[in-house]
Amino acid sequence: MDAWAKRYGDSAAFICVSCAGPQLATQFGNQQRLQHCHNTWVDQDDMPTWGQLGCNGFIILDSSHSVVCKASRAYLEVREQAFRHVETLLSALIVEKPVPKQEDGSVDPSVGGACAKVRFGSKDAEEEKEEQQVSKVAKVSKVASVKVAALDDEHEQCEAVLAKLAQQRNAAALQELLSVYEEHFAHEEALLDEHLYAAAKEATGFSADKGARTSHFGDHEALLNSVRKMIDDRADVSATLASVSAAEVQKLASEFEKHATNYDGAYADRLSAAMAAAA
């Protein structure tokens, strides 16, 4: 949102809305370094009357502030394509305005095909950073504690298998990662459903917990699908011979770390407190 706000300037407005109070809004603003978009929060009495969390789609209003899209394509389902969808809608909405200045005149490969992958001149900082990361051995970081010992142990198991994958870089390690992920995600979802989301599952209308549950569990599915796809792509080759690139391992490690930061960190305090109360 912030990158868009910077890029689009006055041509469009981008509003992030915390539906879980001011503390989260402050934390989100600092974590995401929101400088250009509007970061806001809503009081309990002014919760959204409808809608979904951002990773299930953004809400887009036209210049008269009427809704033209209740939910853009979900990042959980189509990943980066979700952002292209928003940009396409915005382009149509601001067509009568001056075209926003594009950085480096780049065209996304999803729009421009193979031609868009060809770049002349200097690379931008982000691109160089990405290449530097890929050239290194994939790094698996330790994720923060979620204050529930069993889940911390499982996170360590996930990190260990990711580290093994970084070292062995074969489909056998991918298969092991899938098994560890499946077991861990199922256990985590069961604990969350039992201790935090029991009421949210049945909620009608907008519910922050229901939205958080959908997003969190949806991201589990996305992580599993990433691994499954890599395994499927190597289905014709022996598991120990089928290689996995450093970039692919890095992608999996980054996705896991991002998931732990964005989703697992959000439940740590509440889940540990709820489990302690139930004990």
Next chain:
Amino acid sequence: MSKKSSSKLSAPIDKLLMVTPYPKAKATMNETSLSDLVPTGTPVVIHLYTG
């Protein structure tokens, strides 16, 4: 927002409380409305989040 014709759907939020920009991000009690925050004539993308 409330004066729109019935065929047009309004945004799911109106009353908003502002957070100051990074690097001094802090939630405030400064209240605004969607229409005050964004002038008519500008399209809007809304991202609802809980974490």
